[in-house]
Amino acid sequence: MKSLAAESFMSDPRIGQARQLILDSLADAQKSLIGVKPADPERKQTYEQAIKEMCQLRGGGLFYPYLGSGLGNGALVELADGSVKYDLISGIGVHWMGHSHPDMVKASFDAALQDTIMQGNLQQNTDSFELIDRFVKLAQKNGSKLEHCYLSTSGAMANENALKIALQKNHPRQRVLAFSRCFAGRTLAVSQITDNAAYRQGLPSVIDVDYVPFFNPDQPEKSIEHSVKVLKRLIERYPDQHAVMCMELIQGEGGYYSGDRDFFIALIDVLKENNIAVMFDEIQTFGRTTQPFAFQHFSLDEYADIVTVGKMSQVCATIYVDNYKPKPGLISQTFTGGTGAIWAANAILKELNEGHIFGDDGKIVQVHNAFVSEFEKINEKHPDLISGPFGIGGMIAFTPFGGDGAKVKEFITTLFNEGVIGFPCGTSPRRVRFLPPIGSITEDDIKKSCEIIEAILLKIA
Ligand SMILES: Cc1ncc(COP(=O)(O)O)c(C=O)c1O
Structure with a gap:
């Protein structure tokens, strides 16, 4: 040929x-980026001015004054003020490779x-096809029936597409089920699912959502019994009205709390009996457990009707079984991804397939154990300074200062200034979370960043 x-x-x-x-x-x-560095005093004024103007232009403040220079070295990132920091949040899980x-x-x-910057529904290149194929093959790895994949440019959009697919298939059912404290994104529709009133203040209610309590590991059996009871009561109250249950298997924004297989199975049994679609929102969990997907980690493959992924995959996706195939016209987008993002996504998914990332001794578990071992050492030296749960896999967290919101904010801000970037999650208790760059972080990075974490914990305490 x-x-x-x-x-x-x-x-x-x-x-x-x-x-x-x-x-x-x-x-x-990259040879000049080998450790944490304070800001260059000569850049301080212009940097602060740039941050101020940026906040003015975007019409709102920034969580912390972050403006990257455009260069980094694995877990280390250089900011435009000349400082170098350990990035342990990686754009809330996006920069998985560092x-x-x-x-x-x-x-x-x-x-x-390549010939185009963006690719979309009408014109896609072979790299888009390759990406869809990789997503589906990875999703089918342990026997799920997921068969189709639609790309999109944000996690919220992937969830919107999932919702539309479920609602169309199960029409005229219009209600949605979700876990308390869940996060599903911020479009008009999915902000109704996100269990945080502040994120939908002033918005009209466009979907009726009913909440089921999430798993409580302190009382597993009671928790399963209670959640199943609530679910059954909701289904009885609104017979044949629920189209889908949107499940975050590990709560992200909600506080880095993990569910449990028996808990999920007990709920899924009820959902299946009542022909309610099972949707796993894996926007944050994809690429962060012992398997590519958290539904595979919990061995829930056979139950997945619709799954959404995003963040570390660079291009987001809605993956679904044949039975949920939407009618023509329901889902379409001018952009389904930028060509750069599609090539990066293919490289990352290749690494997930070929690197030693998953399993009980893969990179994710190694990174998790290294962080937890440092946290335990901090706890031994200074009892009660921090407490668990310490998260799961590449989703790492702790509760400092008994979960006091103001102190956690002060801690994260001081930590940022001293060279380590983290982020909060949960409300009561308020916790600190890390989504480290699994693809590049080293044992030395973990050790050094935890030394800074310990010093700042002591300073704030
Ligand atoms: C579980 C979950 N779902 C959906 C989203 C929304 O994704 P995006 O911010 O890309 O729209 C997020 C983002 O944090 C998430 O964690």
């Missing part, structure tokens, strides 16, 4: 040389040579 013009172009030796030159230059530049990872730079370089 004759080569396509595109194939000849991409295999031109000059392209290979240019790519290698860039990667060599990157490696040299900052300026050579594989991501290579993917972006190759993507920049």
Whole structure:
């Protein structure tokens, strides 16, 4: 077969040389980013001014004054004020490979040579097809019946698509079930599911949502009994009105609390008996447990009707079984992803397939154990300074100062200033969460960032 013009172009030796030159230059530049550095005093004023103007332009403040310079080295990131920090939140789970990872730079370089910047429903390249295929194969790995995949540009949009698919299939049912304290995004529809009144203040109610209490690990049996009772009561109160239950298997924004297989099975049995779709929202959990998907971690493969992924996958997706295939016209988007994001997503999914990431001794469990061991050492030295649960897999958390919101905020702000980036979750107690860059973080990074965490905990206490 004759080569396509595109194939000849991409295999031109000059392209290979240019790519290698860039990667060599990157490696040299990264040599100056090897540890935490304070801000450059000479940049302080212009940096603060830029932050101020940015807040003014976007019409609201920033959680912390973060403006990246555009270069990093794994878990380390350089900010535009010249400081270098450990990024343990990675854009709330997005930069799974860390900052300026050579594989991501290579993917972006190759993507920049493609004919279009964006891809969409009407015109997609073979790289989009490759990505959909990777998502479906990964989802089917342990026997789920998930068969179709639709790409989108945000987690909220992936959830919107999931909701529409479920509502259309189960029409005229219009109610939705979800867990208390869940987070599903912030569009008009999914902000109704997100269990936080502040995020939908002043918005009209467009969907009726009923909440089921999440798992309580302190009283597992009682918790299962109680949640099943609530679910059954809701179904009795609104017979044949629920189309779908949207389940976060590990609560993210809600506080990094994990569910349990028996708990989920008990609820899913009731949902299946009542023909209610089972939807797993894996926007935050994808790529963070002992399996690619958390539903695989909890062995719930056979029950998945619709699954959504986002964040670390760069391109978001709604994956569903054949029975839930939407009618033409229900789902479509001008953009389903930028070409750079699609190439990066393919490289990341390849790493999930080929790297030693999952399983009981994979990178995720190693990173989790390394953090927990440092947290336990802090606890031994200073009893009651922090408490668990410490999260699950690559979703790591602790509760400092008994979960006092004001102190947690002060802790996270001081931690940022001293070179470690974390983020809060949960409400009462307020907790500190980390979504470290699994693809690049090292044992040394974990040790050094935990030394800073310990020092700031003591300072605030
Ligand atoms: C569980 C869950 N669902 C949905 C979303 C919404 O994703 P996005 O912010 O990309 O719209 C998030 C984001 O934090 C999430 O954690």
